[in-house]
Amino acid sequence: MPRVYMAGKMLPDWRQQLVPEWSKVPLGQVVPMRDGWTYGGPWVVPPPRHHGDALRQWREGLERADAVFCWVTDVRAFNTLVEIGAALAWGLPVGVYGPATDLQQALPEWWLVQALCPDVAPMPSVVDAWERFRAWAGTRWARPPGLRQGA
Secondary structure, three states: OOEEEEEOOOOOOOHHHOOOOHHHOOOOOOEEOOOOOEEOOOOOOOOOOOHHHHHHHHHHHHHHOOEEEEEOOOOOOHHHHHHHHHHHHOOOOEEEEEEHHHHHHHOOOOHHHHHHOOEEEEEOOHHHHHHHHHHHHOOOOOOOOOOOOOO
């Protein structure tokens, strides 16, 4: 099963719509999704939160991912930009989506994201974006899903 890393701000909790138990998944564990994909990060870092813990879970999630789904709900999502850049540097397919108003506000400033990510689109909902991403990413594997480092 392909493993997806879901980049984007942690709040509001949009991941719950795609992976109902995502916030309860232990650090580093994956959870099967109902559509044949596996959720592989990020994870909620329990208190006490340390930047080192968050960095480790972020890196582990991206290194083991087959693709990155990004939901943009805030144009100031600076860590999301880092996630996108790292994923692209590691050769992962990255799809960037968001509510029309939020993404359209971000796009003038995110011109480089638009230039480097082959699928960037405003979408009516995170569920619609996920359906688009699944269809798009499934045709763009750099290697067969599940063969990434540590998978």
